[in-house]
Amino acid sequence: MKNQSNSTVPFILYLADNNLILAQRNSEWCGHGPVLEQDIAITNITLDLIGQARMLYQLAADHINRQNGNQDATEDTLAYLRNEREFSNVLMVELPKGHWGFTVLRQYLFSEFQYLLYRQLSAHADEPLSAIAVKSLKEVTYHVQWSREWVLRLGDGTSESHQKMADAVQDIWMYTGELFQAAPFEDAAVLQSIHTEWKQRITETLEEATLTVPENVFMQQGGKQGIHTEHLGYMLAEMQYLQRMHPNATW
């Protein structure tokens, strides 16, 4: 990281936002999964993501409070009281949940990214951050395994499931580039090395699933700068409603 002091908080918030927004999106499957076991699987993955987001927001809040000399920031203020433009998650995680194939494909593409990133962060100089990465890496290992199996099952499944997965790959691919476009708070060299390995792993899986990796696709971006798709605002409106309507409500 080039400028440790200025980039730490935005970087931690970026990690936390990715987790929280994907978790909120995945939680829409709760009670709607294709079968009970898989309903439970996606919601357990979601729980892991929320748990990781909580630890990251708490860490960011500690940094912010130390900088400001007060105790105003908490995990809750960061999750519930920031506006759309203040969220720096990538666009991929805020897209609507789509069908089951789209959901597991997104989970797989994102989990592989998260796996490589957390592995890198396990040796990060910021000790609490590396502790979170070590802890999360164990969880994400399962997320990769689970979502990869689903991509194989549906990609190399019936002609209908194959077609739906092929369409999902086309739909989501333009959102994958942003993961590796370094924002000022990221280390470009690290991202580049992750990108190479990510591409390799994804290609291997998609080919095994009889799917094709798209080439030369125009890549969407903006999430890291707070420029989001129209979907995020609606999600935040629902997620933050209670705290906005009844400030400081607890239960």
Add this chain to the structure above:
Amino acid sequence: MVTPVYDTQQIHRLLEVVSDPEIPVLSVNDLGIIRDIQINGHQVEVVITPTYSGCPAMDMIAENIQSYLHSCGYNEVKVTTVLSPAWTTDWMTETGKRKLETYGIAPPNRITRDSDAPKRCPRCGSTDTRVISQFGSTACKALYQCNECMEPFDYFKCH
């Protein structure tokens, strides 16, 4: 009214009563999540480490530790959380693993030694089992089925 003894071993023994709300046969000691007990005069600090980041049982465990020690006469109890080193199923005690199996949950294997799959069906003991889902009723468990007695069962995953 019980007179509290300000001794770490004594408090450790008392915690045997506090169980995991999701798996009531396991105490917090069995789980291996008690990392430290600090006594400073009449102040007690219990340091725990979370099993899974998002485990909803953790907040409840912290509350249960606090309220149980209160009921034992310790008035000033603080429960704090540490993340590092990260919890692993290898910290689960052998007693805990036996309790799990009797309860119907296949215990986790040693991470370094074995593969991450149940050794045998906790009901009939058959080694012929298959995975149904990597995620069972909670994030820490996978769902398996015994090919012998056909019973589905939970397996506590290596972590």
